[in-house]
Amino acid sequence: MEKNNFFVKSHGLGNDYIVLDSDKIDFELTQDLIKKICDVHYGIGSDGILVKYNSDVADFKLRIFNPDGSEAEKSGNGLRIFCKFLYDYGYIDKEEFTVETKGGIVKAKIEEKNRFGKAKIITVDMGKAIFNAKQIPVNTDKEEFMSEKITVGDKEFEVSCVSVGNPHCVIIKENLDEEEIKKYGPMIENHPLFPNRINVQFVKPISRNEAQILIWERGAGFTYASGSSSCGVASVLVKKGLTDREIKIKMIGGELKISIDEDWNIKMTGEVQEICSGYISRELLE
Numbered sequence: 312m313e314k315n316n317f318f319v320k321s322h323g324l325g326n327d328y329i330v331l332d333s334d335k336i337d338f339e340l341t342q343d344l345i346k347k348i349c350d351v352h353y354g355i356g357s358d359g360i361l362v363k364y365n366s367d368v369a370d371f372k373l374r375i376f377n378p379d380g381s382e383a384e385k386s387g388n389g390l391r392i393f394c395k396f397l398y399d400y401g402y403i404d405k406e407e408f409t410v411e412t413k414g415g416i417v418k419a420k421i422e423e424k425n426r427f428g429k430a431k432i433i434t435v436d437m438g439k440a441i442f443n444a445k446q447i448p449v450n451t452d453k454e455e456f457m458s459e460k461i462t463v464g465d466k467e468f469e470v471s472c473v474s475v476g477n478p479h480c481v482i483i484k485e486n487l488d489e490e491e492i493k494k495y496g497p498m499i500e501n502h503p504l505f506p507n508r509i510n511v512q513f514v515k516p517i518s519r520n521e522a523q524i525l526i527w528e529r530g531a532g533f534t535y536a537s538g539s540s541s542c543g544v545a546s547v548l549v550k551k552g553l554t555d556r557e558i559k560i561k562m563i564g565g566e567l568k569i570s571i572d573e574d575w576n577i578k579m580t581g582e583v584q585e586i587c588s589g590y591i592s593r594e595l596l597e
């Protein structure tokens with residue numbers, strides 16, 4: 312196989328990722344190189360990097376890197392973008408297949424194609440919502456960490472934590488303020504309660520089936536959308552009895568449909584779009 316350092320950049324609702332095939336790159340993806348590739352001025356620019364590997368337990372294996380070089384267990388937009396790449400670039404001709412991630416094996420389904428015959432709307436079975444504090448993980452003796460007050464800088468927040476493969480800290484608000492999440496998001500992400508750091512969401516429930524959210528992503532910062540955040544928020548809203556089990560999560564970048572069954576299995580459906588493809592320059596790699 313030719314190692315030509317081919318990449319594809321796509322976005323899911325403005326949350327953008329670069330996809331690489333581990334068999335087609337001739338460089339080591341170090342933390343410094345990940346930071347450089349994700350930087351919009353010195354690299355290609357993206358909210359993260361997705362790398363394809365072969366799997367022994369699923370059709371494919373995916374590793375997900377944040378722009379600070381850390382590795383994430385799961386990513387909702389990342390998974391839909393990765394599945395589009397696999398389908399569009401002929402790695403698979405079935406419309407349903409499985410992907411191994413650090414946060415578990417997921418099932419994906421291409422629901423709708425665009426006028427070019429490429430994948431457009433994808434559903435991913437994201438796995439189960441986990442509320443057990445140790446598994447999230449949260450540094451606490453409590454069994455779950457729901458509706459708990461924590462102090463962050465000069466402010467107190469009521470937080471509810473959940474894992475959907477990766478960890479989330481959900482805060483229900485009457486009004487959503489971008490400046491506020493940009494100020495407190497990084498402090499909550501790095502709070503001593505969260506040994507693996509955490510993704511942060513501010514949520515305004517709108518109805519039994521809709522909520523608006525703002526996102527501060529672990530390792531990435533303020534993003535326009537996040538699939539796993541949408542799943543985390545929906546799980547907390549259902550657990551608190553604030554919404555039904557079919558919920559539309561609205562973000563700056565667009566909407567995702569989330570559905571959660573009685574056993575806390577989560578399904579996420581939404582769009583993806585390719586931005587560009589190319590070859591990473593030798594000059595960037597040296």
Ligand SMILES: N[C@@H](CCC[C@H](N)C(=O)O)C(=O)O
Pocket residue numbers: 326358359377382383384385386387388389477478510528529530531536537538539540
């Ligand atoms: N954008 C993603 C989440 C990516 C991983 C996250 N930053 C983490 O470290 O857990 C999504 O769409 O889910």
